[in-house]
Amino acid sequence: MQENIFLLVIRRQLVLKKIITILLASLVAGLLVSLYFFYLENTFNDVGSVVFTNTYKQDWDTYEGGSFSFEYPTYFKRSGVQLVGSGSYEELVNDDRSQALTVEIRANYNNASGKVFSSLEEFVGNFQKEKQTKIFIDGYEAIRILPYGGEGTDSSALYVIGPGGGPIITLDFSNNYDIDMAEARNGNRIFNQIVSTLRFNNFSMAGWRTYKSRLGFEFQMPDDFASNEGGNLEIYSPTTKCETSYTEGEKEDISEAKISFTVHEGDDINLAWLKAFGYQLEGNFDGEAFFDGHETYYFYQGAEMVYGRTAYLVDLGEGKFLEINKYSPNLVFNCDQSIDNLSAIDAQILSTLRID
Incomplete structure (x- = not known):
């Protein structure tokens, strides 16, 4: 009888410790999440942050x-x-x-x-x-x-x-x-x-059409490109079946060219970059460009990936930023139809981008 009471006490103590451990873990997790979002909001107030003044269309x-x-x-x-x-x-x-x-x-x-x-x-x-x-x-x-x-x-x-x-x-x-x-x-x-x-002015390229996005911009693209617009926008060329380094002999649909567009909001481009790509802008971009006069930073990514990627972040003004991801096939082989590098088509499409 005494042994059963002793075991019951021990069991209750273990349950209590488990409850306390779970509560402490929850508190720590909540604290870490709070600190992370505080970090997002305040990291780029440092002097070393990338800062520019986009005066396009003001003067x-x-x-x-x-x-x-x-x-x-x-x-x-x-x-x-x-x-x-x-x-x-x-x-x-x-x-x-x-x-x-x-x-x-x-x-x-x-x-x-x-x-x-x-x-x-x-x-x-x-x-x-x-x-x-x-x-x-x-x-x-x-x-x-x-x-x-x-x-x-x-x-x-x-x-x-x-x-x-x-x-x-x-x-x-x-x-x-x-x-x-x-x-x-x-x-x-x-x-x-x-x-x-x-x-x-008043130009029209044969075999191309104008796409007007509800996200606040438009561009030209070939007639055979498809589009899918929900919370963001994706356009892509017709697909063909290809093997990749990840399919182990099976084939999957591969587009020769694919571009996605997503709009972000933020106080400055440093914070928007962190939210879009998960790391700081300072020292982590490959170049600066302009789309329709708007300041843009970009980086390349392609090692060991099915699609090579060029990612852009465009300052739209008024606290809005446009993330553009341009994808072209990288590690693909044994395609049903020949895959050409259509990065030139990607660049041609993006050169027609007009921002409201």
């Missing part, structure tokens, strides 16, 4: 060039259009003339051959060949000349042929070396921002 104006337009800061003053031969040019300069943007429009006609230029490469030729890179402007292929040194200036340029084979549009930007390098870098950044706003 910007629209340059109308007939078949095209772009946005530019109002501190650039227009000098007036000058007619030259089969085209025209105009210079936009800031107050101290340390920065200049020249807009040139010319007919797509090669005087040497008596024909239109067969390609943009033929027109640009070997000019700053090592600095040339191909991009898309509103869905059309363009050549971007990255910054290069000249006689007392740091220059860069953009060349693009408009819809229907013309005209040829050139934007040329120059920084005067008399200003410090920080100002020069800021000038090149402004030029990148201007370039991202270049649009062709």
Whole structure:
């Protein structure tokens, strides 16, 4: 009898300890969750945080060039259009003339051959060949000349042929070396921002359509792309069956190109980045870009993944941020249909992004 009472006491003590342990664990878990959200809200108040001021559309104006337009800061003053031969040019300069943007429009006609230029490469030729890179402007292929040194200036340029084979549009930007390098870098950044706003008026690419998202933006995409919009938006090209490193001989549906869009809210881009991707922005991004004039940071991810990924976070203004994930097949093989790398299609689609 005494032994049974002793066992009962021991059992009750164990149950009590278990209850106390569960209560303590719950309290600790609750405390950790509270600390985590406190961390989210306060981590990026430090001096070392990434901070920028996005003034797009606050002090910007629209340059109308007939078949095209772009946005530019109002501190650039227009000098007036000058007619030259089969085209025209105009210079936009800031107050101290340390920065200049020249807009040139010319007919797509090669005087040497008596024909239109067969390609943009033929027109640009070997000019700053090592600095040339191909991009898309509103869905059309363009050549971007990255910054290069000249006689007392740091220059860069953009060349693009408009819809229907013309005209040829050139934007040329120059920084005067008399200003410090920080100002020069800021000038090149402004030029990148201007370039991202270049649009062709009333254009329509054959086989493409406009998609207007309820999330507050629109873009062009090929007719055969599908879309799925719920809390976020995903678009993707037709799929084919492929093996991957994870399917062990079985095949799964693979899209040659896939892009997702999600809108986040937050006080600043540092906090929005942490919420979107789970780690700090400072020191953890691969580059800066612009979509339709809006500040963007991005990173690449691709090791040991079925899809390679480029992730962007776009500052939409007013405390809203657009997360864009661009996916292209990486570790796939034995596909029913040939898989091409359609990252160019991805870039072409995103070049048409227009944000309300």
